[in-house]
Each structure stands twice: as C-alpha cells, then as structure tokens.
Amino acid sequence: xxxxxxxxxxxxxxxxxxxxxxxxxxxxxxxxxxxxxxxxxxxxxxxxxxxxxxxxxxxxxxxxxxxxxxxxxxxxxxxxxxxxxxxxxxxxxxxxxxxxxxxxxxxxxxxxxxxxxxxxxxxxxxxxxxxxxxxxxxxxxxxxxxxxxxxxxxxxxxxxxxxxxxxxxxxxxxxxxxxxxxxxxxxxxxxxxxxxxxxxxxxxxxxxxxxxxxxxxxxxxxxxxxxxxxxxxxxxxxxxxxxxxxxxxxxxxxxxxxxxxxxxxxxxxxxxxxxxxxxxxxxxxxxxxxxxxxxxxxxxxxxxxxxxxxxxxxxxxxxxxx
Amino acid sequence: xxxxxxxxxxxxxxxxxxxxxxxxxxxxxxxxxxxxxxxxxxxxxxxxxxxxxxxxxxxxxxxxxxxxxxxxxxxxxxxxxxxxxxxxxxxxxxxxxxxxxxxxxxxxxxxxxxxxxxxxxxxxxxxxxxxxxxxxxxxxxxxxxxxxxxxxxxxxxxxxxxxxxxxxxxxxxxxxxxxxxxxxxxxxxxxxxxxxxxxxxxxxxxxxxxxxxxxxxxxxxxxxxxxxxxxxxxxxxxxxxxxxxxxxxxxxxxxxxxxxxxxxxxxxxxxxxxxxxxxxxxxxxxxxxxxxxxxxxxxxxxxxxxxxxxxxxxxxxxxxxx
Numbered sequence: 001x002x003x004x005x006x007x008x009x010x011x012x013x014x015x016x017x018x019x020x021x022x023x024x025x026x027x028x029x030x031x032x033x034x035x036x037x038x039x040x041x042x043x044x045x046x047x048x049x050x051x052x053x054x055x056x057x058x059x060x061x062x063x064x065x066x067x068x069x070x071x072x073x074x075x076x077x078x079x080x081x082x083x084x085x086x087x088x089x090x091x092x093x094x095x096x097x098x099x100x101x102x103x104x105x106x107x108x109x110x111x112x113x114x115x116x117x118x119x120x121x122x123x124x125x126x127x128x129x130x131x132x133x134x135x136x137x138x139x140x141x142x143x144x145x146x147x148x149x150x151x152x153x154x155x156x157x158x159x160x161x162x163x164x165x166x167x168x169x170x171x172x173x174x175x176x177x178x179x180x181x182x183x184x185x186x187x188x189x190x191x192x193x194x195x196x197x198x199x200x201x202x203x204x205x206x207x208x209x210x211x212x213x214x215x216x217x218x219x220x221x222x223x224x225x226x227x228x229x230x231x232x233x234x235x236x237x238x239x240x241x242x243x244x245x246x247x248x249x250x251x252x253x254x255x256x257x258x259x260x261x262x263x264x265x266x267x268x269x270x271x272x273x274x275x276x277x278x279x280x281x282x283x284x285x286x287x288x289x290x291x292x293x294x295x296x297x298x299x300x301x302x303x304x305x306x307x308x309x310x311x312x313x314x315x316x317x318x319x320x321x322x
Numbered sequence: 323x324x325x326x327x328x329x330x331x332x333x334x335x336x337x338x339x340x341x342x343x344x345x346x347x348x349x350x351x352x353x354x355x356x357x358x359x360x361x362x363x364x365x366x367x368x369x370x371x372x373x374x375x376x377x378x379x380x381x382x383x384x385x386x387x388x389x390x391x392x393x394x395x396x397x398x399x400x401x402x403x404x405x406x407x408x409x410x411x412x413x414x415x416x417x418x419x420x421x422x423x424x425x426x427x428x429x430x431x432x433x434x435x436x437x438x439x440x441x442x443x444x445x446x447x448x449x450x451x452x453x454x455x456x457x458x459x460x461x462x463x464x465x466x467x468x469x470x471x472x473x474x475x476x477x478x479x480x481x482x483x484x485x486x487x488x489x490x491x492x493x494x495x496x497x498x499x500x501x502x503x504x505x506x507x508x509x510x511x512x513x514x515x516x517x518x519x520x521x522x523x524x525x526x527x528x529x530x531x532x533x534x535x536x537x538x539x540x541x542x543x544x545x546x547x548x549x550x551x552x553x554x555x556x557x558x559x560x561x562x563x564x565x566x567x568x569x570x571x572x573x574x575x576x577x578x579x580x581x582x583x584x585x586x587x588x589x590x591x592x593x594x595x596x597x598x599x600x601x602x603x604x605x606x607x608x609x610x611x612x613x614x615x616x617x618x619x620x621x622x623x624x625x626x627x628x629x630x631x632x633x634x635x636x637x638x639x640x641x642x643x644x
Contacts, residue, residue, distance in 0.1 A: 076618040134480035157586030158456035172576040254494040264479030292503040296398040
C-alpha cells in the first residue's frame with residue numbers, strides 16, 4: 001500500500017454476498033458492509049452491486065486516503081488478460097474483464113485475484129502463515145479450494161489457475177463431482193456431503209433408538225444439520241459427529257498427501273467454515289498425511305488452523321493494493 | 323557450459339547401470355560408456371563405480387576441454403544441503419553427499435539433480451519440450467516419475483523434492499504401493515503391473531483357447547512379457563495388448579488431471595520406456611484428461627511423446643554444468 005495513503009478497499013465477491021471493507025495497513029478492518037451479489041442475474045448486475053457497495057463504503061471515508069481497490073473473485077483469473085472465467089454459481093458468466101469494469105467506475109488502481117488466493121495471502125501476511133515461507137492453504141467450507149504460497153507469494157501457475165485442490169480425485173471410480181470428474185475430494189468433504197453423511201448415519205441409528213446430541217442441537221430437524229452443529233456435537237463427544245469428522249479428516253489427508261508429494265510442500269493452513277472443527281479433526285488430517293506421504297517428505301509435516309476467519313478474503317484482496 | 327570448454331560429462335545413476343557420457347554443447351553425445359552400479363553393495367561402492375566410469379571416459383578425452391560433471395540421481399536431492407536421500411533400490415542409502423564425494427575425486431565443478439528432473443531439463447532444452455515454456459514431464463517405465471518445468475526451468479519445490487507424480491493416489495482404497503501409500507498411479511501402470519495385468523488376462527483367455535499375438539512374440543513364455551512386447555502386439559492389433567495399454571493410458575490421464583488442476587499446467591511430455599507405446603495410448607491419455615480436467619483448464623491440453631529416449635537423463639545432467 002502506498003506510504004501516503006492510510007487504507008485500501010477489499011472486496012470479497014461471493015455467490016451470495018459481496019463483502020466490502022476498509023482495510024488498514026496492519027490488516028485491521030475499521031469499517032465494512034455487505035450487499036447481495038445477485039449472482040443469478042448475470043455479470044452486469046453483479047458488477048453494479050460491487051460498484052454500489054464500494055461507493056457506499058467510500059462515501060463514509062476520505063477517498064483521498066484510499067490507495068486502491070483489491071477484489072477477490074471466485075473462478076479462474078487469467079494471468080494473460082486478467083479476466084474472470086467461469087466462477088461457479090454465477091449465471092451467464094463465462095469470461096468477464098471485472099477489473100476493467102471497476103476501474104472505469106472509480107479513479108483508483110484496481111487489482112483482482114482468485115478469492116482462495118486472497119485468503120491465502122491474508123493468512124501469509126497477517127494470520128497462521130506468518131511463520132511459514134511456503135505452505136498450502138486450504139479453504140474447507142461449502143466446497144474445497146486452495147492457494148499455494150511459495151516464498152511468501154501466491155503461485156499462480158502458467159495460466160493463473162493453480163491451487164484448485166478441491167478437484168484432486170481420491171478415487172477415479174468415486175462419486176461424481178459437480179465439475180464433471182469423479183472422486184474429487186470436494187465431493188467427499190464439502191459442507192453438503194458432511195451434512196448428508198451425518199443425516200444418513202443418524203437416520204439409520206434412529207431406527208435402533210440410539211440417542212444423538214446432534215438431534216438435540218437441531219431440535220429433531222435433520223435438515224438443520226450443518227458442519228457447525230456437527231462440530232459442536234463432536235465437542236460434546238457425540239459418536240456420530242466424531243465419526244463423520246474423523247472420516248473427513250482422513251480423506252482430506254489422503255488428498256493432501258498426493259499434492260504435497262507433487263509440490264513437496266510440508267505445511268498446510270486450513271481455513272473456511274469447517275476449519276473451526278475440533279482439534280481431533282486436525283489430528284486425523286496429520287496422521288493420514290504422515291501415513292501416506294513419501295518417506296523423504298515426512299519431515300516437518302504440519303497442519304494448522306487459519307486465524308483470520310471469514311474476513312481473510314477481504315483482507316487479502318485489499319493487500320493486493322501495494 | 324563455459325564458452326571455452328567443448329563438453330561436459332553427464333552421469334545417469336540408475337539402480338542397475340551407471341551411464342556416463344561426453345555431452346557436447348548441442349546435446350550431442352560423441353562418446354559414452356556404462357558400468358554396473360552395484361547398488362546392493364551400499365553407497366561407498368556406488369561412488370567408486372561412478373568415479374571409475376568417469377575416469378575411464380575422461381582418459382579418452384582432453385580433460386582441459388571438460389567444463390564439469392553433472393549427475394542425475396534417483397531419490398530426493400535436498401536443496402538445503404545437496405544430499406541424495408532415499409534413492410529407491412539402493413541398499414543402505416539414507417542420506418549421502420554425493421556431489422561432495424565426486425568433487426573430491428575430480429578437480430572439476432560437480433552438479434547434482436534428480437534423474438527425472440535431468441530428463442525433463444534435456445527434453446526442455448533439446449527435445450519435445452523446446453516449444454513449451456511450461457510442461458509436466460512424465461517418466462513412464464519401471465516406475466512413474468516426473469519433473470515440473472516452469473518458465474523453462476525445473477520447479478524444485480521448497481525442499482527440492484517436487485515432481486513425484488508417480489505417487490499421486492488415484493484410489494485411496496486402491497492397491498498398496500511400494501511407498502506405503504495406496505492407489506499410487508505407479509502401482510497401476512508401472513512396467514511390472516502392466517506385464518502382470520497382461521499375463522492375467524492372457525492366462526484367463528488361454529483357457530478359452532483364444533489366440534494372442536503376445537504369445538507368439540514371447541514364444542509361449544508368459545514371463546517374457548514386457549511393455550515393449552505389449553506395444554508390439556498392440557501395433558499388430560492384438561486385443562489384449564490394446565486393452566491393457568488403453569486402460570493404462572486412461573488411468574494415467576486421471577492422475578494427470580488432478581495434477582494439472584492443482585498446478586494449472588496444460589502440456590505433458592511423456593518419456594521413459596513405455597512412452598514408445600503406439601499413438602492410441604496417447605489418445606487415451608488425452609481423452610481421459612479432457613474428460614476429467616476442470617473446464618477452464620481444458621484449453622490447450624496437449625500430451626506429446628519425449629524425443630531423447632534413454633539418453634535424456636545423461637544429457638540433462640551434463641546440461642546442469644553451465
């Protein structure tokens with residue numbers, strides 16, 4: 001960030017919500033707001049929503065103090081022409097020059113980066129990754145995404161799309177993933193699958209009359225099960241919750257072993273909603289990596305929880321403005 | 323290579339044979355020889371064999387014209403201390419400073435690099451990779467190895483061990499690999515597995531009295547089946563050979579899709595003994611990648627055959643001397 005300016009604007013573009021924040025030089029967030037993304041209305045409407053949110057936020061602050069706007073966006077950000085390609089769950093969006101559109105609207109520098117990469121950058125600069133020069137960042141939530149940090153910088157790969165770790169297949173004959181491939185780790189441990197798997201186990205055990213803490217937590221409504229509920233039940237020693245999360249941790253460890261073998265990384269930082277899971281899940285991930293990774297790569301394997309929570313994407317986006 | 327010197331020595335250290343060559347500035351090989359590696363006798367004996375072979379070769383040429391020695395070695399080459407760690411099939415070899423030992427014996431600069439990386443470098447400079455800035459190099463032979471070329475240079479990863487693509491698992495419940503993991507692609511398509519799989523299919527079909535070209539080629543001895551025989555039979559339209567190689571190509575494609583997704587590479591160069599397989603195997607690899615890779619990564623996917631054959635390792639090792 002420019003020495004003279006006191007803040008940058010970080011935009012976290014999600015399929016449901018656009019979060020916009022004033023980010024200070026230390027990664028602090030003195031002000032933020034969010035608006036509906038209207039992702040089903042097509043790219044023009046989404047761009048209007050971003051512009052509206054940024055205008056609203058800027059109106060509360062001195063624009064002369066703003067160094068620029070950083071945007072974290074889902075999809076592949078081409079490092080040839082900077083376009084945003086195929087963001088999942090955005091209607092009619094094949095290839096859009098988002099940076100150009102936002103630059104037109106504001107007389108400020110605009111930078112754009114993949115959302116998972118933004119979160120990885122934020123963890124590298126201000127979060128759990130500060131002490132590691134190289135690490136794999138994993139976003140474990142609705143889906144599974146990631147970012148590769150090499151020498152404290154994002155590794156983009158030759159075309160800008162590196163880090164798609166949710167689409168490592170752990171079983172070529174496995175379950176069909178939304179991406180069209182089979183056995184992608186995302187289709188085993190993403191939010192929907194975890195909730196579904198828990199429901200299945202509970203439905204079976206309910207027939208036996210077995211009691212579960214999960215049922216208490218959702219007031220008997222199986223459709224209310226989500227990873228936060230499963231985590232809470234696991235903390236209260238519920239066996240189903242522990243089973244589901246341990247299994248997910250093991251599977252994630254298997255996928256990570258393959259990736260760590262290929263890139264020879266040793267440290268994994270896990271963010272996203274499900275990263276709030278209890279410590280035993282991290283133990284499952286680490287032990288399955290240690291069991292499966294190549295012998296010379298075993299030394300120094302670490303798996304740690306991210307620190308910046310939901311704001312990582314916004315903070316990382318703002319920190320692109322340098 | 324130094325402007326004044328006319329050649330470098332390339333050493334390709336294998337578990338069976340050490341190949342040593344005089345390599346000219348254009349990657350040409352005016353002279354070469356090979357000796358037994360004696361890998362089962364421990365690192366001291368292996369080092370003596372390398373020294374012996376290099377001395378023998380140098381004695382035939384003007385040492386004053388030699389710019390240095392490059393060594394391609396199996397195992398992980400640490401980029402912290404340059405040691406060679408855990409080369410498979412080398413007895414009593416945990417961690418050896420091979421470069422230092424060879425430097426002691428010759429008053430020449432010595433460079434050391436992983437053998438698969440050496441072959442990748444050779445293909446990048448003189449072979450099938452010349453036209454590509456970034457590609458994944460695959461060695462498909464006894465095992466499956468690889469090297470990652472980014473911006474025409476080897477990507478070592480933070481600890482020097484990147485490129486171990488043989489140990490991408492395609493099935494977490496799959497067959498046990500020598501490395502301890504399950505479902506590694508190497509354990510499905512490595513030389514031994516292909517021969518074994520062919521034998522199994524043939525043994526079953528022989529009972530039905532079905533005739534196979536493979537049986538003619540090995541004179542009825544199933545133990546003589548190897549990938550060269552299978553390739554030859556496939557070229558002569560033998561259905562078993564075609565089945566085995568198509569299946570192997572598909573499986574390799576699945577593993578490559580995962581890797582290409584994570585690193586966002588698009589080009590694959592395939593070397594090693596089995597890369598001599600007929601063109602339909604390449605078609606199987608490409609179509610299984612196109613079927614499985616992420617949509618934004620599909621554009622520009624190419625799979626090509628390496629050009630330098632068995633000498634790639636030696637040539638690439640020599641080209642480290644610059």
